[in-house]
Amino acid sequence: MSGDRPHPTDCSEVLGRLYEYLDREMPDGDCAKFQEHIDECSPCLEKYGLEQSVKKLVKRCCGHDDVPADLRSKVLGRIDAIRAGEAGPVRPDPGEAA
Ligand SMILES: [Zn+2]
Numbered sequence: 001m002s003g004d005r006p007h008p009t010d011c012s013e014v015l016g017r018l019y020e021y022l023d024r025e026m027p028d029g030d031c032a033k034f035q036e037h038i039d040e041c042s043p044c045l046e047k048y049g050l051e052q053s054v055k056k057l058v059k060r061c062c063g064h065d066d067v068p069a070d071l072r073s074k075v076l077g078r079i080d081a082i083r084a085g086e087a088g089p090v091r092p093d094p095g096e097a098a
Pocket of ligand 1: 011014041044
């Protein structure tokens with residue numbers, strides 16, 4: 001991967017450990033590194049935003065963290081469709097917005 005400038009944390013490391021970060025299972029030191037990277041790296045920020053919306057979507061559907069694999073893959077498929085079809089930020093479903 002290439003960016004505008006080098007980061008102390010590699011994009012592949014950020015993306016590989018994104019769930020640790022999202023789940024707040026990451027040590028504070030690493031968390032700060034990730035925050036810094038995500039702030040500066042728009043591809044990682046975009047990916048982080050997508051994963052965050054998947055998490056919210058799944059939480060809303062199930063009300064708990066024990067998500068069935070098939071639901072998760074459905075949600076991920078939907079995110080893929082969003083990524084493939086749109087360059088812009090993820091928008092909530094108009095029909096589902098409270
Ligand atoms: Zn990055």
